[in-house]
Every structure is written in C-alpha cells, then in structure tokens.
Amino acid sequence: METILEKKNLYMMAFGLLLSIGSILVLLKITGVKEIEMAFHIPLFYLGIIFGLIILSLIVDTLRIRDLLKELGENLPFDYLFKFNLATFFISYITPFGSGALPLIVYLLSKKGVSPNKSLMIFTAKLLFSGIFFGTVPPILLIFFRNQIELGTVLSYFAVLVSIFLVFLLFILIYIILKPRFVIGIVNKISNISFFGNPKLEKYFEKIKEEIILYHKNFNDLFIGPSSYKLFFSQLFYAVAYWLLFYSIAPVLLLAMNIPFDLLAVIGRQLIFYDILAYSFIPSGSGVVEIGFATIFSNILAPSKLGIFVGMWRFFTYYVYLGISAIGFFMAIKIKMQGEC
Secondary structure (H helix, E strand, O other), X not given: OOOOOOHHHHHHHHHXXXXXXXXXXXXXXXXXXXXXXXXXXXXXXXXXXXXXXXXXXXXXXXXXXXXXXXXXXOOOOHHHHHHHHHHHHHHHHOOHHHOOHHHHHHHHHHOOOOOHHHHHHHHHHHHHHHHHHHHHHHHHHHHHXXXXXXXXXXXXXXXXXXXXXXXXXXXXXXXXXXXXXXXXXXXXXXXXXXXXXXXXXXXXXXXXXXXXXXXXXXXXXXXOOOOOHHHHHHHHHHHHHHHHHHHOHHHHHHHHOOOOOOHHHHHHHHHHHHHHHHOOOOHHHOOHHHHHHHHHOOOOOOHHHHHHHHHHXXXXXHHHHHHHHHHHHHHHHHHHHHHHO
C-alpha cells in the first residue's frame, strides 16, 4: 500500500485540507458568521437529496467506465469498478492536477488482466468527453444566456478567457488522439537526446511507439467507425449527466438554506468556472476554489450568506466526495492485496 499511497500524497492532502479550511475561515471572517446557524438547520430531506446526487453521480461515472471496458472486450463486475472508480477519484483529489489517477488506473486494471493501453483509453475517454462538455457548453452559455447569468463586466471577460482556454485544450486533446504521428515524433525527439542515447532504452521507446499506434487503432475502432455513434453518444451522455448531477448540489443547497437564487445563474457559473478553478498544483484546487467561488457568486448572494454557502458547498462537493472515495480506495487496495496473497 505504501507504494500506492506515498507519504508525499498524504502531506499534499493534509496541506490541501488545511488550505481549504483556512480559506473558508477567512471567508467567514470577512462575510461574518451572523447567519451560520443556517448550516446546522438544513432539513434531512435536502440532505438526502444532496447525498443522493453524490452517489448517483458516482454510479453514472462508473457506468461509463463499465460500458467502455465492455466495448474493449473486458467484462469486469460493477461492484469492483465502483470501488476502482472511487479509488481513482481519491488519488486525483490528493495529487497535483489529479496526476495520480492515470498510474492508479493502469495499476488496478492490470490486476484484472486489462492492458495498459486499454487503461489509457479509459483515462483519455473520460478527459475527452468531459472536455467536449466543457469546450462547448460554456461558449453557448456566454453567447446565448450571458444576460441571464448576470456575470458583470469583469467576470464576463474572465469567463470568455476561460472558455477560449477550454476550447483550446479540447482541440489539443483531439489533435493528440487523432494524430499519432505527432506523438511519435515527440517520442523520436526525446529518444534522440543524448541523455537517452543508451541502446538499452531503445526497445522501450519502440514499445512506446507501438502502444501509441495500438491506442490510435483502438480509438478509431471505438469512436470513428460506422457503428460507433452509439458508444460516442452514450459516453457523452454519461459525461453530461455526471457534471449536471454534480452542479445540482449547489441549487439544492441554496434551497435548503432558504437563499433566493436564479437557477441558470448558479448552474451556468459553475459550468464556466469550476473546471478551470479545480485543477491546480494544490490538489483539488484547495484555496483557489473557495476564494474563486466566493468571487464568482459575490454579486448574486448577500454578503452575510456568501461565506456560509461557499463553506457548505465545498463540504459536500469536496469533503464528502473525498471521504467516500477514500473508503473506496482502501477497499480496492484491500481487494488487490488479498488477490496477491
């Protein structure tokens, strides 16, 4: 387990948690704690809805992994994939830019006989369809619903920059996936560097290039063939469903706290800004997300309620997900260790 969950990851998680809590405390200090009792009087009905949204989002995300693996010829049980998916959520929450997710995906799926190439497909497919969602919806919102979202001048300019950046990332990802020669060219340039000139390394570079070609073939078979539209749209549906469930937590929480809001403004602001705020060197964007969302919602929520809302929203969208995924992580690792015994 120590090779999977390194001490530096635990330190980063602790640092992220402290930074997140500290940011929330600063917000509460600035906005006041006069109405903090709202956080302790949320009806159980709304708590049930919020936890239902969280579990349902995790189930939807697992279903897209299950369906994609089936198309790749791997039929793994849903209960294992659910624990596996939670484990990848957990490691992405505690590593910078979610960088620990791919190695863990490859590691855990390899224990079930799934090749690294297919594991890479799972990882990049999730990125791709979430990227399609974030690369198309924010620009649509800004073009057709800008007034309804009520961003104001400064936030509008920032939103445009964010949307351009997300579209740019989407095009880069698609280009890398569809142009294996580009990636192979990069590998060739790296292999030609004198530092990597050891003949013993040559076979590894050749293996990498073979895997790139195989990945490209698998991707074409899955998503570009004449009968691939069903898988394409089902994967896109899962991505959209997951994020809409996630973004529904905020409006339900506002309802529970009796805070008036505009549904499109609350959902739209999350769609535009969350993806860019959540990914930083600090795991899960701790500190950045709290302060960023306080700024983003500052002109549609009363100052006395802003800090409390952001704190509660972060509790459900970060701490609860982190706790549930931690349980799944240790269950998945336990299964792995039992299989090796």
